[in-house]
Amino acid sequence: MSRPKELDPYHNPRAFYGAELRRLRERAELSQEQLGERAFCSGSYVGQFEAASRRPQLELSQMFDQLLGSGEHLQRLCRLARKTNVADYFADAAELERLAGTICEYAPVLVPGLLQTEEYARAITRTANPFAPQEHVEDLVRARMDRQRILDGSDPPVLWAILHEAVLRAPMGGPEVIRRQLLRLAELARRERMVIQVLPFSAMAEAFIASMLSVMTFADSPAVVYTEGAGSGQLIENPALVEHSARAYDLARAAALSPAATLELLASMAKDYENP
The missing domain is CATH 3.30.870 (Endonuclease; Chain A)
Structure with missing residues (x-):
């Protein structure tokens, strides 16, 4: 599991996505491992998204929204965070x-x-x-x-x-x-x-x-x-x-x-x- 680290959520869209995912997960009183189990991925995978070291995935964001009761919030942030200067x-x-x-x-x-x-x-x-x-x-x-x-x-x-x-x-x-x-x-x-x-x-x-x-x-x-x-x-x-x-x-x-x-x-x- 990735150790939490302090990020400036306004540094870039990916950091904002990670901060929001962590906020929603903690509001639901779930650990990274617990959220990962429910979303069929590892806790370290969740941690990589929260640490902004990996681009969020739309399919997982949809599942996170369902599990965390956040509507389409993470899905919208995901689309923004996935913008890139490569193909x-x-x-x-x-x-x-x-x-x-x-x-x-x-x-x-x-x-x-x-x-x-x-x-x-x-x-x-x-x-x-x-x-x-x-x-x-x-x-x-x-x-x-x-x-x-x-x-x-x-x-x-x-x-x-x-x-x-x-x-x-x-x-x-x-x-x-x-x-x-x-x-x-x-x-x-x-x-x-x-x-x-x-x-x-x-x-x-x-x-x-x-x-x-x-x-x-x-x-x-x-x-x-x-x-x-x-x-x-x-x-x-x-x-x-x-x-x-x-x-x-x-x-x-x-x-x-x-x-x-x-x-x-x-x-x-x-x-x-x-x-x-």
């Missing part, structure tokens, strides 16, 4: 990234957002939003760069990324942009708590994952999986499906190049893009 389908996964102890990503087409250079992020954002104002593109790029702050904190997650060879062969943004991106990947691969591998074309028969995949584990919550396609994403919490995805990721990890061989490939390809 709505990715917003919950983005929140979980900040809480994860380990993040295992598989990328079949593009460099994962946590590993992108700003130039690379701008190139793919512009490609995905060809008619958007430049200001909107820059907002999306800034949001992606902000996500990367978790890698530079005092307690970063363990990050394991498997990139399909096709990711490195597509000169997104032009030769110089992809060259800088390759050098960035090589730099990140040398960090502690970070492993990067390339899955070569020749290994596709040994390990096949059809879409982007991220397996996230936590110290006090079950693992989750996030998958993403063009303009859509899905957060998977079903234990059997999470286990299936984790086993598929393990097969890809075993079939991929070693971290040392991956570093050699990244350096070689960067040089190729330097002298196309």
Whole structure:
């Protein structure tokens, strides 16, 4: 169970939601564990909402309103608190990234957002939003760069990324942009708590994952999986499906190049893009 902490309820909509949830729970004389049992979730889950460390969920907010006799109060606050500067389908996964102890990503087409250079992020954002104002593109790029702050904190997650060879062969943004991106990947691969591998074309028969995949584990919550396609994403919490995805990721990890061989490939390809 998350320990209560003093929050300024007017700091942002999420903090206000958390303060109101705590006020209503305490008025009903329920502990976080007791409310969680009635809402079919853990007490620590309730505590994360009250501490404003996790975005509120509309379905749970509806249940909280019913249990606490608060009409549609928490539902309305939830809609306000869920506003975000990332794509709505990715917003919950983005929140979980900040809480994860380990993040295992598989990328079949593009460099994962946590590993992108700003130039690379701008190139793919512009490609995905060809008619958007430049200001909107820059907002999306800034949001992606902000996500990367978790890698530079005092307690970063363990990050394991498997990139399909096709990711490195597509000169997104032009030769110089992809060259800088390759050098960035090589730099990140040398960090502690970070492993990067390339899955070569020749290994596709040994390990096949059809879409982007991220397996996230936590110290006090079950693992989750996030998958993403063009303009859509899905957060998977079903234990059997999470286990299936984790086993598929393990097969890809075993079939991929070693971290040392991956570093050699990244350096070689960067040089190729330097002298196309």
